[in-house]
Amino acid sequence: MxxxxxxxxxxxxxxxxxxxxxxxxxxxxxxxxxxxxxxxxxxxxxxxxxxxxxxxxxxxxxxxxxxxxxxxxxxxxxxxxxxxxxxxxxxxxxxxxxxxxxxxxxxxxxxxxxxxSHWPADEALELSFPLRSGTYYVGQGGSQVQMNYHSTHSAQRYALDILRLNRLGTRAKGLYPKKLTQYEIFEDPVYSPCTGKVIEVRDDLPDLTPPQRDPENPEGNHVILTCDGDDARLLLAHLKRGSVSVKNGEKVKEGQRIGRVGNSGNTSEPHLHIHAERDGAGAPLRFGGRFPVRNDLVKN
Incomplete structure (x- = not known):
């Protein structure tokens, strides 16, 4: 630490x-x-x-x-x-x-x-933003490693790590606190970014104390969706234990609450990880026509 x-x-x-x-x-x-x-x-x-x-x-x-x-x-x-x-x-x-x-x-x-890194090379998946409780910050995002360390992995090339900022413009109270509630995004509701179908759910893994990680369960508690009209698999990861409110096979509507942000899985601190993949290759994500990269803000 x-x-x-x-x-x-x-x-x-x-x-x-x-x-x-x-x-x-x-x-x-x-x-x-x-x-x-x-x-x-x-x-x-x-x-x-x-x-x-x-x-x-x-x-x-x-x-x-x-x-x-x-x-x-x-x-x-x-x-x-x-x-x-x-x-x-x-x-x-x-x-x-x-x-x-x-x-x-x-x-x-x-x-x-x-x-x-601002210009993706692949067809994007159009979504609504999955968080609504304040000012959100893109910590990892873009198509090049300078802006997004996920881009070295094919399936996560366009993955996003999203955090929430407080009034001082920081993601937490302190540089690297151990208490999860000191991270602004912890327990924020997560909403389905599209209308589609749930194809995988996990909800039983503990929320870890930073900087503890669980590399054996990298996604942690999560929901995987397929959006209507697209065959991409959309993962929302590191959710809070016991917060997932949808079931495998369930149809969901855009904007429906599906869980809360936690700190489960292979994660260094509370944040929402989201990425999509088609046939094992990462697919870009757009929110309102915008392809987010590191240091972008989304105010909801």
Missing amino acids: ILPIVMVLIMYLLLPAALLRSLWKGSVQSRTEWYVKLLAIALFFVWIFFSGRWDWVGYPLRWIWAFLFLAAAFASWKKARRLPAKTSLSRKQKWSIAVYAFLALIFGTYNLGVLT
């Missing part, structure tokens, strides 16, 4: 602050050196803005960092514009330019993955 907290603090607080200080206060000898440095830092902030997990530290913080980057870039440019375009470089400066050029290449590649 300590490692993810440390990583969050470094990635979303310490590293952005250090890079902004370097851009604002750091010294360069030429505009060329400044351009390379600015490009690398800008690409880092673009990458973290779109692909960062802002539900951990507060969704508004992504906008604060964006504003501070623009302010630091402007302040830095006011100094750099007076410098010569080129100048003879010391060995230290050559290494600095090489490092920033390498970082620009890395984060440029990352951002390409972020961009392409």
